[in-house]
Amino acid sequence: MNAKGLLYSQIGYDLGGPKQAFFRAPDRKDLPPCPLFAINGQDFEASYWGEIWRHHWWVLDFTTFGEGDYTISIEDSSGRTWESSLIEIRERKLWDTCLETMGLTQFEERSLRARNQVGWKDCGATLRELCSHAIAIIGLCELYEIGFENMTPEQNKRLAKQIIQGCEYVARCQDRAEAIGLPKGSFVHEINTHPFIVQTDIAQAIVALSYASRLLVDYYPEESKEYLRRARRGYGFVEKEFKPTGPVGFSHINHGAPEGFEPPSDWMTRELMMQLWACLELWHSGAEEKYMREGQRLANRIVSRQIAKGEADEEGGFWGHFRTFDDSPFTEKANIHHHIGHDTGGVFPNYVLPLLRAANRWGHLPESKTWIQAVHDFAVGYLKPACESNPFKILPVGYFRGEGLLTFCGPWHGINATYAWNALLASHLERETGDEAFRDISVANLQWIAGLNVGLTSDMFESSFRFEADIPPGEAHPYSHIDSIGTNHVKAWSRIKGSVCNGISVNPQFTQDIPSTKENDHPAQYTDEDWIPHGAAWIGALAHVYETRFFRDGKRNEPAYVKQDQ
Structure with missing residues (x-):
């Protein structure tokens, strides 16, 4: 409209x-x-x-x-x-307004609403998907690792318990796989409704368990030991029986793939990135050389898929991003998540952070300088100009050949988790490059969810399940995508305060039928289902944005518990 x-x-x-x-x-x-x-x-x-x-x-x-x-x-x-x-305008305004509700009470309420109180209520359905739990755990771990100084001791305890709550469900998915005869160390996608392996889940689950293990070791040593054991078992499955997903669930609309393209029996670049992250986390907890060597192989393969500066004409002048497969005629998109299959859980946006962290941790390896250069090339050749191609500096879905950069086309509902992960990534790129343009990008992607977005119009609620705003025709009103937070705020499907809705897209909620074209690319639909990765990623990213401000500006707030005691 x-x-x-x-x-x-x-x-x-x-x-x-x-x-x-x-x-x-x-x-x-x-x-x-x-x-x-x-x-x-x-x-x-x-x-x-x-x-x-x-x-x-x-x-x-x-x-x-x-x-x-x-x-x-x-x-x-x-x-x-x-x-x-x-x-x-206040010091730490977003944090003070959102931390308690988004990062703590939201997940505590979801733990009570989950089937048998194991894991969390995940989304609009009764599903408790492995991918969404793993992604949410990773987001909460990012918060726990960096944000603890701006939290009270009691808040830190509550957050640790929610990380355990999520990890216990991931553990049950592994137990269920073994109980029904699936390979040792593997995980089912969902215990009750989808008790089979979805390959894209596996590395995410290993990252979640090993990351949680590292952070909980001095607080909950027994749980830490158990999660590391399970992560290693999961990696044993990767070493012996892990194979790429077949073509079922591959979306040509999402990927910008040409008609008739058959995905090869190979890993997408985003999957290689997650496997690299798994190796890095497992290496952290023992420095076993096999994890470093496999991570080295994965990092080199990732870099081999990068679009060189000389290839920019094929990608609208952009370069430094990555092909989806070794020889694919299209590049990675920021978000490809839909249904259950090939693209499940694909919300991490061109996520080079594991590559950057690997280069820093394994700096003695000769290729580490190449990895750092690849991160810089991605930052300046793709991420910065792509985000600056729109007034809100949000991350586009990607470059679609013959159409250009598209922002709302592709995903079957909004991509708010992806914007949050992009904010976290951009905060690290600010530190790495020294370019404060990445601070603008990180804050802008967070503020999009906080209400600084294109606004909602009266015709955007056709596929919204429970939420519809009373907006006069011809007007656009700003709304926070966070239930119960903000002057104007949406109401999420679950009605759980602090939940973040899927957000704004072209395709109606849970439907993929609109071609990814420049003509179709506009904010057409508001999708109100809430999903646990959104809020966890957002609050984790905010903690990293503040940490980057400290390292770059030399400012840090007094710990919250000190302020309360005064």
């Missing part, structure tokens, strides 16, 4: 971070040639960004503003004044 709207974060802004609002309109003439916006009555000029997604966009930047409460207003060409609700 053609719609106008003033768009801004529904949670607020962190002091010291980038701060922007946007105005959207179907026609450039909907704002005067040199439009002014007012903040608490003081006028500033809005910058015209350009046209994308069937609309024109103006940027209202107030990054230099200090702590306080503000309102924004702007007058359009018709004389109508659009005014924001109260906007807060």
Whole structure:
């Protein structure tokens, strides 16, 4: 729908971070040639960004503003004044607003709603998928490893218990596989409804168990020992019987694959990245050389698939990203998750972080410099220009040959987990490259979920299951994608506070039938199912953004428990 709207974060802004609002309109003439916006009555000029997604966009930047409460207003060409609700700028605003609800009580409530209170209530259905549990555990581990200094001792204990809650379900999936005669060390995808192996799950489960083991070793030593034992058993399955997924569940729409393409019996690059991460985590807990050697092989193979600068013409000028397979005529997409099969759990976006961490941990290996260079090439040749190709700096789904970069086409519902993982990755790329453009990207991808997005219109709820907002036709209203957090906020399918909905897409929820074309690429649907990877990734990423600010700016907040005691 053609719609106008003033768009801004529904949670607020962190002091010291980038701060922007946007105005959207179907026609450039909907704002005067040199439009002014007012903040608490003081006028500033809005910058015209350009046209994308069937609309024109103006940027209202107030990054230099200090702590306080503000309102924004702007007058359009018709004389109508659009005014924001109260906007807060505070030190650690996002963290203080979201940590407790998103990172703790959400998962505690989900543990109570899960079948037999094992694992978590996962999504809109009764499923407890292995991939979603593993991805959520990894997100909570990222929070636990970095965010503990900004949490009270009691909060840290509660978080550790939720990591254990998730790991216990992963352990049951491994036990179930052995009980029904599947290979030793393997995992079923879902205990009750899908008791079979989905290959994309395996490395994610190994990462989750071994990462949790490393972080829990001094707090819960017995659980730590058990999870490491299980992760090693899982890797034993990888060594002996692990084979790539067949073509069932491969989505040509998601991958941008040409019609008739048959996926080879090979691993996707994203799967090689996850296997590398598994080797790295297992190496952490014993420094066994076999894990390093296998990680070395995987890293070299990943780099061999990278698009060289000289190949940029085939990819719209972008380079540094990766082919999906060794010789595939298309490159990796940020999110390919749908159904249960070839693409299940594909939410990590061109995730080079394991490659960067491997280069840092195994810096004595001769190829480590090549790995670092590959990360830099990806950062400057693809991630930065791809995110800067749209006003919100969110990560596009990917480059589709013959169409260009697409943002909303492809996935069968919104990709909010992917935006969160991209924020975490970008925060590390800021440290690695020293380029603060990656801070803008990391904050922007988090703020998209916090409400600083394209907004919702009255015609976007066709496939939303439970949530629909009362929005006048022709208007776009900003909404936080987090249930119960934000001035305007969505209501998630489960009605669990702190849950993050799937978000905005072209395809209706759970349906893939709209071709991935430039013409179709616009924010068409709001998908309201909540999924555990979204919130875990978001709060884990936020912790890393703050940690990067400390290392780059030399600032760190006092621990939360110290502040409470004063």
